[in-house]
Amino acid sequence: MWRLARSAASNLPRTRRFSTSIPGPCIVHKRGADILHDPWFNKDTGFPLTERDRLGLRGLLPPRVISFEQQYARFMESYRSLEKNTQGQDDSFVSLAKWRILNRLHDRNEILYYRVLIDNIEDFAPIIYTPTVGLVCQNYSGLFRRPRGMYFSAKDKGEMMSMIYNWPGHQVDMIVLTDGSRILGLGDLGVQGIGIPIGKLDMYVAAAGINPQRILPVMLDVGTNNQKLLENRLYLGLRQPRLEGEEYLSIVDEFMEAIHARWPKAIVQFEDFQMKWAFETLQRYRKRFCMFNDDIQGTAGVALAGLLGTVRAQGRPLTDFVNQKIVVVGAGSAGLGVFNMAAQAVSRMAAAETHPQFFLLDKDGLITTERKVVDPAAAPFAKAPGEIEGLGLREGANLVEVVKKVKPHVLLGLSGVGGIFNEQVLKAMRESDSPKPAIFAMSNPTMNAECTAVDAFNHAGENIVFASGSPFKNIDLGNGKVGHVNQANNMYLFPGIGMGALLSGARLISDGMLQAASECLASYITDEEIQSGILYPPTRSIRDITAEVGAAVVQAAVAEELAEGRCDVGPRELRQMSKEETVEYVKHNMWYPVYSPLVHEK
Ligand SMILES: NC(=O)C1=CN([C@@H]2O[C@H](COP(=O)(O)OP(=O)(O)OC[C@H]3O[C@@H](n4cnc5c(N)ncnc54)[C@H](O)[C@@H]3O)[C@@H](O)[C@H]2O)C=CC1
Ligand SMILES: CC(=O)C(=O)O
């Protein structure tokens, strides 16, 4: 059932901080300069004098002790002056400068880094995540200073089971894995795609409070088909074409076995794999490991929550979702993931004979059963000629034609093609059958968005509902009216899916757990918010949202008897928790960055 009322727990104030009680001591097996060079233990000038004595740090730091709050303020001051001093300069230059200053802090002092990230997530998500992370990946070989995460390459075949023990952390809870083959909408970036797992895991720490000592970004370097990278003398990955077929799968298999052998309870998120491997690996592993594909499943849940929001925005009951005409542009892992989940929602809501009114386009236009070769994953959404003849449409019809003739309630882009929702397409949306047409330009990063927010409101009209994958500012429509810009990004779900799977100790991640996550996000927004065009909560509430989503996932895992529990909280205890208690349980398990007293042990 789709729940709409906000739960009692979500009516609590949207606080930004959790678990600020005095931290317990932290054991460190190093002394002196080795501590200063370890970003996990380093407190810079924040080491109290007693600790400097205990840890052999006396004389290695300037004498004055600076408090955590002062260090925080000092960093924010330098960040704000960077912003001021670079005003008017080239956007990419400024974004990279901001990323550098944050990355330097990340490399030096993780506790301070995560505190500034969590407390300023609205400002910093666009730097450590989309859109800047895309620019970072594109320039990674030149930007590289220190390694982060692990790299497994085609040359490591047969060695992964032992290599995995090179990772210094004893426990790993969350792994984000990519092969770099489809980084955002930027294509094959080979080894440079490592920036994505790093950015996603930063979001895990910020949103879900996953302990950063227990995260692992991973790059599977199986080569690249990006000729420019292969010719770039600075390129840091394997200089060979991508492995294909069984050779490719044997590398992924070996990696999955290796991580499972060392950390059987770790959750693995597959990210930014090209479509053929995204679907294939999901089918191959989802029953054997606790894993999910964020681009297929996380995106689908976020999009579905937004689509249900658009039904509410039209003043229609949720069951009217079955009558919505939805055009999706992009028949890749993300677009097909959205239609699959939307079709499941329709079949839950409607009579058996109801056919969803979904229209799917790829680079060759409208996909129909007449097409010579249709990808099996797209086939269920190919239109039969009989379904579209009445509309005057045919195989391969272009986007403008489709929008003009279908008059869709929703136009959703997951094509990776910047600007494809051009003036003509957006103007055609004025004739939509919906009183509040919805335009979702979900491709990332910003330059790959199907349209900008300004163009959407200018050309499609002020009564649209708008969402984009990367952030845009709200639009001033004049006369005190605001065109609200939503960020339809899987960041609203993947942290809660991962956290819920982890805390429930689920054996696998089921469709029911993903559906629960999506329903929870959909129910987070009030009717009043929906009426002003708000479909998703603001990024600054992401910890609260993630706590709710995580709890929904835990409860779904319990209901499906997939939960095996974690540490001293077994399935029985989880089953006995009310919804509110489950939310509190998730919040209680969220890590929050504070300096712990360090105690040396040999
Ligand atoms: N907002 C979010 O949370 C998410 C956004 N995305 C974005 O979605 C985009 C696509 O991702 P995937 O589906 O994984 O990629 P993909 O490569 O699997 O699929 C891309 C699809 O777009 C189609 N396409 C290419 N040019 C086109 C054109 N001119 N007209 C119509 N269709 C065209 C292709 O035929 C293909 O079907 C990327 O930009 C990615 O950043 C992906 C996941 C989540
Ligand atoms: C957001 C995301 O996962 C993507 O653009 O691929």
Ligand SMILES: [Mg+2]
């Ligand atoms: Mg992705």
